[in-house]
Amino acid sequence: MPSRLIRKLEAFVPLTEAEKTLVSDVERNVRTVAPKTDLITEGDSPENVLLIVEGFACRYKITSEGQRQIMAYLVPGDFCDLHIFILKEMDHSISTLSACKVVEIPRKRVLEMLKTPALATALWSATLVDEATLREWLVNIGTREAPQRIGHLLCELLLRLHVVGLVSEGRFELPITQAEIADTMGLSAIHANRSIQVLREADLITLARGHVVILDFKRLAAFSGFNPNYLHLRNQAEAGIGAIPQNAAISF
Structure with missing residues (x-):
């Protein structure tokens, strides 16, 4: 099986x-x-590029008031900033959310991969998608109501995990707590919980035994204003919304 x-x-x-x-x-x-x-x-001097092989991690910053803002989720197959070694010091932190398997890739190896045209294109594309995803998150937090924000995030993660082969019969694990959802969406824990309840009452998801189940992915995508174009996948017909099972169960 490919990595x-x-x-x-x-x-x-x-x-x-x-x-x-x-x-x-x-x-x-x-x-x-x-x-x-x-x-x-934050403040460290990076030397190597980190690759998440298994598990979930995140990028985050801590404000002067001690509040955490999560700015990205890193799933298997994701680099923790491909060109991180160019920075003199980190302007944010990267933390595991679940147990993770991680590889540290030396700068020399990254530069070797960039000498291969196809790999260079793919690696640059991955970096550009990271930037596009951050833009989409800014739009999500800045313009959508809380239930739509969370629905949009669930749609995105389902698709990203589908691409790397971590969705089986519509099921995948998502080891993210409601508190972490709140830190991502700029919400209080209570507001995040109430927003999830809105999604449940609209028959978009169900909550049972620690699982969120997306009952109708297309309807949730429409409700949340989710368009996967910012993920810039080569084959949208295979990897886009139409490829996702209607019922998708997520450990949550």
């Missing part, structure tokens, strides 16, 4: 077997990191 990273990169550009081997070689020396652990913190 999560290869699946993600091939959503942008087809890769040759030699290119896939080059990618696989950088995924060696995996280490396991416990949940709620900083991989790198």
